[in-house]
Amino acid sequence: MEADGELLALWQSAVMEDTAIRIRLPIPADGLPPTAGITVEPHRPEEVRATDRRDVLRLGVAAPTMAAALALAENASHALSAQPSEWTVAQLDEGTTAIAESYWSTPHDQLLATLLDCYQQAESIGRATRLPAAQARISGIAGQYAYYLARLGYHSGDRRLATAFGVVAEQYAAAAEDPLLSGAVAGLRSCSAFNASRYAEAARVAEAALRAPDVHEYTAPRLAAYLASAEAAAGRPPRARAALERMNELPLPATRLPGPGHFDPAERTLYHALTLAELDDPVAPHHAQNAIEIYPSEHVEGSALAWCALARGLSQDDPGQAANAAVHALTLSNTWPAATVVQRARRVHAQLTVDHRHAPEVIALGKKLDIPATIV
The missing domain is CATH 1.25.40 (Serine Threonine Protein Phosphatase 5, Tetratricopeptide repeat)
Known part of the structure; x- marks a missing residue:
């Protein structure tokens, strides 16, 4: 009977040690401290007393489980209070403008490598913090790099790259509530439809983005230009000329911003x-x-x-x-x-x-x- 109690104690210690290893708690060189003794009825070996069951649950399972729960809370607290490196974020942010300036003069393979590296950095930072303000900022930056990757796919003729990162960029634009990025993605979708000879769809996408209440002044004239070209290709001259008039009425951007080219x-x-x-x-x-x-x-x-x-x-x-x-x-x-x-x-x-x-x-x-x- 005493052997039964010893086996339970050994099992209990093994559970605690295994749980400690999984949650990466330090284990003393001489092992974990002994658990409370388990008493087994001498005349009824098949039944453990109710008080002993509570002891097993409280000391044998609940202790490491509680430690795991506390470790989760600690990790969550760190994530919620962790500030990403301002220097790194600032460099990635500046990079979105630098890409806009060098896009047309950089070979496709070099551009792809640079964009993927910057996108992965932004993604890693976004996963490491849960601060709402930090996440909103890094979402906008990651979204810009996703947009550039989709744009490179469009220009190079790689529709898989264009489609995959176009979807990601659109999701980031929604998460960051970024009208500049939203307009950029809409323009790219319109161009992709045009290249696929879906001219009515190209016009519809451009027009919807142009009519959005928060359309960004940087993307508005470009969207009007895409609308005019698509309406003309779709065989709708009055609409095409009206879109050209809209393009002429809209002020041209004074400076270059991340995203689409400077119109x-x-x-x-x-x-x-x-x-x-x-x-x-x-x-x-x-x-x-x-x-x-x-x-x-x-x-x-x-x-x-x-x-x-x-x-x-x-x-x-x-x-x-x-x-x-x-x-x-x-x-x-x-x-x-x-x-x-x-x-x-x-x-x-x-x-x-x-x-x-x-x-x-x-x-x-x-x-x-x-x-x-x-x-x-």
């Missing part, structure tokens, strides 16, 4: 050209030439899109020059490949092949796009 006079001129070219307006080539002349050379995608606008604008009256302009756009884009340029050049090629598929310039454009001759 400046060159970009406004570009979207005039792109929209009017979609509408087959005869003044479209003039606007495209203006955009080509004023676009900064380091902004490869914008310069190439200006040549695409010229190609689209010339497609009715001068198919040969239109094809040459599209080829030039693709050549420019070689230094910073952008799926947006390829998509617009493909649309020009598709239009030209309806009546001019045998023109040598059109054939050259098809080869530049790696389109087999049998398709055209």
Whole structure:
């Protein structure tokens, strides 16, 4: 009978030691202190007294469980009071603006590595603190890096990257209640729909974001430009021209902010050209030439899109020059490949092949796009 009591005591000690190890409590070199003795009825070995059951629960199980609960409370208290390193957060915050400035001049692979590293740092900081103010700030920063990753996926043609981080960025924007980030994500969604030839959807997304009561003044003119281009491609000229008027009425941002590119006079001129070219307006080539002349050379995608606008604008009256302009756009884009340029050049090629598929310039454009001759 005494052996039964000893086994219970050994079991009790083993439970305590195992629990202590799991919750990482220090264990003395000579082991845990002995537990209270367990008394077993000498004449009824199969039954433990009620008072002994309470002792087992109180001393054998409840003590380490309570220690675990206290450890959880301590960890939660640390998380709720932990302030992330201000220096690290400030560096990550500054990085969102630095990326905006260097985005167009950084090779895709370098950009991807930098963005992933910064995003992971922001994510780690966000998980380490539960302070509401700190979490709101780091959510906005992590959301910006998620947006840049989605944007890189969009420009590089990696739809998986664009979709995955686009969803994450949208969630961060909602969590941080950040209208700048929300507008950036909406603009990217509109562009993605446009590139997939879902023009009505592209217009709907841009218009909804533009009508939001908290739309940010930095993203508003860009959203209006996306709306105009999408409405024109969807074959709705009155809506497209109304969106162009809205774009012209909105003030241009004075300074660059994190997120979408700085919507400046060159970009406004570009979207005039792109929209009017979609509408087959005869003044479209003039606007495209203006955009080509004023676009900064380091902004490869914008310069190439200006040549695409010229190609689209010339497609009715001068198919040969239109094809040459599209080829030039693709050549420019070689230094910073952008799926947006390829998509617009493909649309020009598709239009030209309806009546001019045998023109040598059109054939050259098809080869530049790696389109087999049998398709055209």
